[in-house]
Amino acid sequence: MTTLPVGYESYWMLSAARSPYPALLPGESIEADVAVVGGGVAGLSVAWELARAGCSVAVLEADRIAAGVTGHTSGKLSALHGLDYSRIAASRGPESAQLYAASQQGAVEHLAAIAAELGIECELERVPAYTYVESEYHVDEVRAEADAARAAGLPASFTTDVGLPFPVRGAVRVEDQAQFHPRKYLLALAEDLVARGGLIRERTRVLDLDDSGGAVLLTAECGAEVRAADVVVATHYPVFDGGFLSSRLTPRRELVLSALLPAEEDPQGTYTTPERGTRTVQTAPYPFTPGKRLLVVTGERFLPGIRGIGTVSARYERLAAWTYERFPSARLAHRWATQDIETTEGLPYIGRFHPASSHSYLATGFGGWGMSGGVLAGQLLAAHVLGGELPDWAGLYDPGPRAGDAPAMLRRKSAVARSYVGDRLRPSYVDSVAEIAPGTGAIVRIGGRRCAVHRTAEGELRALSPRCTHLGCLVRFNDAESAWECPCHGSRFGTGGEVLQGPATRPLERRDLGEEPEGE
Structure with a gap:
């Protein structure tokens, strides 16, 4: 057996500490031209592009900026993505492959140019x-x-x-x-964003989005509200999906x-x-x-x-x-x-959140190539919001339904259905709490209903509802990272039920092992 590092800490996070930005206060209300939900590479890139163009921008991040997927990436910045060019040329034609190359290499050069312009080390x-x-x-x-x-x-x-x-x-x-060092780049970009009048609020989880009126209204976990003319959802997996994209991601x-x-x-x-x-x-x-x-x-x-x-x-x-x-x-x-x-098609979705939306946009589905994808998402979404001429490659990333999506969507729906239904047909993952070893977790039926139970290294038991608060699939335990994970859409929760990663926005409900709850 190989000796592994004891902790789970990203080098990018350890080597680029900084002072935190404040959270939105309970009941606070702010207004901006554009609200950006998510403070990773895509969110900060589009926020910076818009602030440079003169827009007032508010970035709302559930945790800390550049600390989620972006803070745990590999740090490669490339237009060569495995064997993608053969695949794109075969499925969509040589012209699409050319547009993909132009946009991805353009993102590499754009980041290098920004780093040089701002003197980012x-x-x-x-x-x-x-x-x-x-x-x-x-x-x-x-x-x-x-x-x-x-x-x-x-x-x-x-x-x-x-x-x-x-x-x-x-x-x-x-x-x-x-x-490059992605976190050092993005923290410097955030500083310049604030210097241009941008607003960053961390530890501010947005729970609801209403874009039915002339303005977009965002409601945070603390009860604060943000009104904006436009909103960009850059939360990795869209937290306001409502099922529209779940079968395609x-x-x-x-x-x-x-x-x-x-x-x-x-x-x-x-x-x-x-x-x-x-x-x-x-x-x-x-x-x-x-x-x-x-x-x-x-x-x-x-x-x-x-x-x-x-x-x-x-x-x-x-x-x-x-x-x-x-x-x-x-x-x-x-x-x-x-x-x-x-x-489903192997290309990111960058554009209008759904066909009927006129003031909400999203960026998701970078498939492991989020550094170049996030940078080009910033360029493309800024052009959308500002109403300028879109680049030639904009249509390549349009989130609308695409020809050939149907078979992959059916496979994805089938996989989710198997997880959703199959887990409920199983009587339990273990027969009793006594089988759960220190430092591990499992699903067990207690008092007639399933519980997600974790036993700490000290022997303390923590019980939660096993239903993911996104769409209700049953979570499973990740032994290495001590986290509960949803196999349907990727939400992740801590052993105390707290949300570690969306699309879920609400924690898992805590349960008392001493109760005799009704059947679920």
Whole structure:
């Protein structure tokens, strides 16, 4: 068994602390031209673009800005996204692949330009990006991707010469990509946003949105209200979905490890492979130890709450073993996890929240490529709100129904239905509370109804309703991160019931193990 880091802390979070922004006060009422719900890369990017254009902007973040998915990402910034160009050209045509390349590479250059303009020290390094394979079986796919990416307008080539310390059979190489410290970049962007008159309110969870009138009304958990002419929902999974997008979005969780690596062994690029359930590799400066770089490895994608192949802890072990096998000099330093949203068609949704909306917009479904996707979402949504000319590639990301969505939507609905109905047919996950070991959790029937029960390391029991407060699916326990996760739409809750990640906005109801509740 590989020795893993004890805690679960993102390096980006640990290495970029800052003073918090205030929360909205109970009963407070504010007005702005635009309200942005969500303080990650997409939310802060669109807020900054709008503030630079002269709009008054209010950013409302349920936790801390740049601390959710963005604070737990890998930090790669690239227009090369696995084998996407072959897929897009085949499903939507070469022109769509060209638009995708133009928008994604444009986002890379736009972020670099903003960092230079504002003097942001975010450890931005321009490096090549690679999609590689170790198996001869997949070489033809990589060759086809190199051709498709080059035809789409990227400086792409096929190569077998890469900087990795292990042999590969083939790789796509795209020049002029980047890796950076996402949190340092976004915290500096937020400071400039405030300097331009923008408002940021943290620990402000928005529960309701009403865009039926001329203005948009947002109601926060504390009872405060925000009125705006327009609203952008950039909460990763849209928290005001109401079922409109749920059949077209799938959450995916992914594990991340970082390790200290001798600087002379830096592979000098960002690397992705579709093999072994996906692995990505890149590095970052590590100023705390001379002669070292920080190696960042991600992989082991899985649906939150899914039982699948072993526990989440076992998945960390597999990722660590892979890292040590290929980088023998590496020494693990941190581990954390991130969550992405994939759409049925594999393209983000950026535009009007739903066909009838005229003042609400959303950005979601970046599928693991949220750094470039979030930046281009800022550009596109700012153009929508300002009423300016939209870029040529705007239609590629329109959230409206798309041709070919139906089969994938049916598969997604079927998977959700299996989780929703199947879990209720099962009598219990364990037979009694006594079976729950310290540090673990399980679903157990108590007094005639199911409870989600967690036993702390000290032996204390915490019981909650197992029904996700989003749409009612039953949650499951993540043993590695001590969290309850919904397998239907990806909501995550702490062992005390608090919301860790949406689309849920309300906590799990607490239950008293001493009660004899009615049947559920």
